[in-house]
Amino acid sequence: MRFANIAWGAVGVAFTYAIASELTKSPRIALVSTGVAAMVTQLYASLSLGMSDGMTFAAGAAVTWAGLRCLQRGSTSRNLLLLAATTAVATGTRAATMLVAFAVVVTVAAFEYAKPVEANGDRRRGALRVGVIGILPGALLFGWFYLRNIVLYGDIGASSYLLERFEREANGSI
Numbered sequence: 001m002r003f004a005n006i007a008w009g010a011v012g013v014a015f016t017y018a019i020a021s022e023l024t025k026s027p028r029i030a031l032v033s034t035g036v037a038a039m040v041t042q043l044y045a046s047l048s049l050g051m052s053d054g055m056t057f058a059a060g061a062a063v064t065w066a067g068l069r070c071l072q073r074g075s076t077s078r079n080l081l082l083l084a085a086t087t088a089v090a091t092g093t094r095a096a097t098m099l100v101a102f103a104v105v106v107t108v109a110a111f112e113y114a115k116p117v118e119a120n121g122d123r124r125r126g127a128l129r130v131g132v133i134g135i136l137p138g139a140l141l142f143g144w145f146y147l148r149n150i151v152l153y154g155d156i157g158a159s160s161y162l163l164e165r166f167e168r169e170a171n172g173s174i
Contacts, residue, residue: 008054009047015061022068059090067104080133091138095157105134
């Protein structure tokens, strides 16, 4: 399990390259950014704990890259499909990455809405298209699971139940 998390962390580092490349358009700067991210020793220490942290890091980085791609290259059908797929994976990974994915989709939709009218015929329709295409697959695939957690345990991640079950105390405030 620990090695699997480190492998997923390596995938996250690869998406760090994609994010930096999308932002800077410079392969050298992207490679330096990836090298810096890969050399942070705390990353591998936290990834080797044996939980889903590596997959969470990879899914969060992937959905961030897909959102940046929509912002940089436009909300084309291909880019929105990529955003929807990474949002669905992030939603299925963990509640925290679901929130990151939804924030990315809302950001892309807000930028779509803020475009000048002549660049996009109907701003509301464009923003709604981004929101529906971005969020709907993840909600359909994994929404039942989070609703189940709320009904059974009282919160989206079953945190209070797990703390009680394993006789642990909450570590500070939210």
